[in-house]
Amino acid sequence: MTSKKSTENGSGDVRLSGIGKTYGSFTAVHPLDLTVPEGSFFALLGASGCGKTTTLRMIAGLEEPSCGTVSLGDQDVTNLPPYKRPVNTVFQSYALFPHLDIFENVAFGLRRRGIKGVKKQVEEMLELVQLGEQARKKPHQLSGGQQQRVAVARALINHPKVLLLDEPLGALDLKLRRQMQLELKRIQTEVGITFIHVTHDQEEAMTMADTVAVMNAGRVEQLGSPADLYENPHTTFVANFLGTSNLIEAEVDSVSGEEIVLKAGDVKLVLPEARCGAPTRTGGKILVGVRPEKITLTHADDAGEIPAGRNRITGTVAATSFIGVSTQYVIDSSVCPEFEVYVQNIDRDTRLVPGAEVVLHWNPAHTFGLDAAQSLLAGTAGSAGVEEEAAV
Amino acid sequence: MSTLAEAEAPPPLAPAPAVPTAKPPRKRGRWTPYLLLAPGLVWLLVFFAMPMVYQASTSVQTGSLEDGYRVTWHFATYWDALSEYYPQFLRSVLYAGSATVLCLLLGYPLAYLIAFRAGRWRNLILILVIAPFFTSFLIRTLAWKTILSDGGPVVGALDSLHVLDVTSWLGLTAGDRVLATPLAVVCGLTYNFLPFMILPLYTSLERIDGRLHEAAGDLYAKPFTTFRKVTFPLSMPGVVSGTLLTFIPASGDYVNAELLGSTNTAMIGNVIQSQFLRILDYPTAAALSFILMAAILVMVTVYIRKSGTEDLV
Numbered sequence: 001m002t003s004k005k006s007t008e009n010g011s012g013d014v015r016l017s018g019i020g021k022t023y024g025s026f027t028a029v030h031p032l033d034l035t036v037p038e039g040s041f042f043a044l045l046g047a048s049g050c051g052k053t054t055t056l057r058m059i060a061g062l063e064e065p066s067c068g069t070v071s072l073g074d075q076d077v078t079n080l081p082p083y084k085r086p087v088n089t090v091f092q093s094y095a096l097f098p099h100l101d102i103f104e105n106v107a108f109g110l111r112r113r114g115i116k117g118v119k120k121q122v123e124e125m126l127e128l129v130q131l132g133e134q135a136r137k138k139p140h141q142l143s144g145g146q147q148q149r150v151a152v153a154r155a156l157i158n159h160p161k162v163l164l165l166d167e168p169l170g171a172l173d174l175k176l177r178r179q180m181q182l183e184l185k186r187i188q189t190e191v192g193i194t195f196i197h198v199t200h201d202q203e204e205a206m207t208m209a210d211t212v213a214v215m216n217a218g219r220v221e222q223l224g225s226p227a228d229l230y231e232n233p234h235t236t237f238v239a240n241f242l243g244t245s246n247l248i249e250a251e252v253d254s255v256s257g258e259e260i261v262l263k264a265g266d267v268k269l270v271l272p273e274a275r276c277g278a279p280t281r282t283g284g285k286i287l288v289g290v291r292p293e294k295i296t297l298t299h300a301d302d303a304g305e306i307p308a309g310r311n312r313i314t315g316t317v318a319a320t321s322f323i324g325v326s327t328q329y330v331i332d333s334s335v336c337p338e339f340e341v342y343v344q345n346i347d348r349d350t351r352l353v354p355g356a357e358v359v360l361h362w363n364p365a366h367t368f369g370l371d372a373a374q375s376l377l378a379g380t381a382g383s384a385g386v387e388e389e390a391a392v
Numbered sequence: 393m394s395t396l397a398e399a400e401a402p403p404p405l406a407p408a409p410a411v412p413t414a415k416p417p418r419k420r421g422r423w424t425p426y427l428l429l430a431p432g433l434v435w436l437l438v439f440f441a442m443p444m445v446y447q448a449s450t451s452v453q454t455g456s457l458e459d460g461y462r463v464t465w466h467f468a469t470y471w472d473a474l475s476e477y478y479p480q481f482l483r484s485v486l487y488a489g490s491a492t493v494l495c496l497l498l499g500y501p502l503a504y505l506i507a508f509r510a511g512r513w514r515n516l517i518l519i520l521v522i523a524p525f526f527t528s529f530l531i532r533t534l535a536w537k538t539i540l541s542d543g544g545p546v547v548g549a550l551d552s553l554h555v556l557d558v559t560s561w562l563g564l565t566a567g568d569r570v571l572a573t574p575l576a577v578v579c580g581l582t583y584n585f586l587p588f589m590i591l592p593l594y595t596s597l598e599r600i601d602g603r604l605h606e607a608a609g610d611l612y613a614k615p616f617t618t619f620r621k622v623t624f625p626l627s628m629p630g631v632v633s634g635t636l637l638t639f640i641p642a643s644g645d646y647v648n649a650e651l652l653g654s655t656n657t658a659m660i661g662n663v664i665q666s667q668f669l670r671i672l673d674y675p676t677a678a679a680l681s682f683i684l685m686a687a688i689l690v691m692v693t694v695y696i697r698k699s700g701t702e703d704l705v
Binding site: 060061062081082083084087088089091092093095096097098099108109112113154155158 | 601603604606607608609610611612613614617621622625626628
């Protein structure tokens, strides 16, 4: 479990201390500590059923934690009902009030707090989300993307300390989702409110968030910036859930200075010690990982041209698929049955067709090491708990 | 259906000399909608439209049982009936209205409970709501006669709590009796029509997305405000259909007033029934029926307009 040190001056930080949730004998969220700094865009990323939505709902007050506390700045809000928390939520299916028009939906929170003369504020907010023209329409008369913007406006107009977003883009088609990702990021930068975003889409989390917490089975697996998570995954779940990783089981041959030399069959691989998250002792097992785009593919005939000092593996091309910007190869090798390699389509080597003998090689600095005691397949599309388009 | 078939027909190309254009090609399924409608239409024609016409003609007839009745377009029957029996009309509206309000007050919390809080007991409670229908309407009303009987436990309890003093003072009961008073009739009506209120209320409450309650709470609405601003407005279709399903049959009912009331609590249904079956003054009975029908139609139309259901989702 990773926890982040709170920024000392942050009076508006969201602080979860030992917060957990159990339903009978099922633990939805294991007690976790998490601090979301004021003004940040924070994403809780994970497959359906990993506890990310439950965590969000505990912050909103819609779910009562079984243990632990929730604080907003200096205020402990654990026992406050939702309507007393300075927090607003954008719900997964928007939950717009169908009997009220767009104007009244957006004005709802202000009216409940007894604020007079809401017209100007509501109109400004509708302008911010580019819905000024639609004020007198009913929610069902708007498109999905417009409804989504109403949901954001309805929450933001209250100037909450924290805005919670529960899979807000899940119901939109791909193109609109991309557009809304940028839009939400723009709004967040503009208003400077803390956003906590729950999603199962790793690309969405990486595009939008400053900090991502990857959750799995009720625990935070790893927390960090998107680049940090991608380049230095600490677990196989993170390595596989964020993008794709090639994982090879290897044995520690020797440790020399800052480098670990490993053996996988008859292949020798080098791994920088700093990038190894597992204990190393000679003869011990380690999972060696490398991202598909870090690898260069050379035809076996040109093997002599490969510079020295690179990790190299030989294999045969099993399959290729051309996807425009890059070509994806699946390589059969003795150490890893399905090695994935992405090659930018700059100068395509026409000899690289299925059956061709190839050498894979990469800079050892791009190698990372993981504890071999974990499942190689955790977090891959086929493994339990990971489904595309999670059900509610 | 037929427009669809026409749209699918290929556009006319070259003139086809062999086939005269006057004969359109046979369209499949053209008669299907009418065939499907036919049984219902025939039923309504025989058992609804024809009796209506017959009653309408009866209401403008004059004559006597011995000499027979003839249509004389005697519309004065309407005026006579209305001027003689308007107290019963008003009483019907009053009793049915009170029963409807009571049904709403009793039924709403129950429907709310079934829809949102009952959990696994939901189906059981729904069955209990419908269960009284397994027994005859008449038997159930007769049972109320026993429940409210003089000197019975209910009356005794109400008496010792001095409730009867208050209701007597309000004119709802008479002395230490509950039976044969307006209260008894309204209680009977409320009881008999309660399921007609609960079921539509339940249906419309059950359709409300629970996340709307969460959203309202998230937007600073206290639980009661959530009810007032979100739940209740969204349940309006149920409130409207429930009140209609209660009020309309209650205002024409005569069984409750007959069994639980007295001559002082006679409703318009009792008048119509006795005109038809005892006094055998068919024109007056028919005229009263039409007046009742028209009155209900007007009230219902105004009510639906006022409650603005067409704006609701």
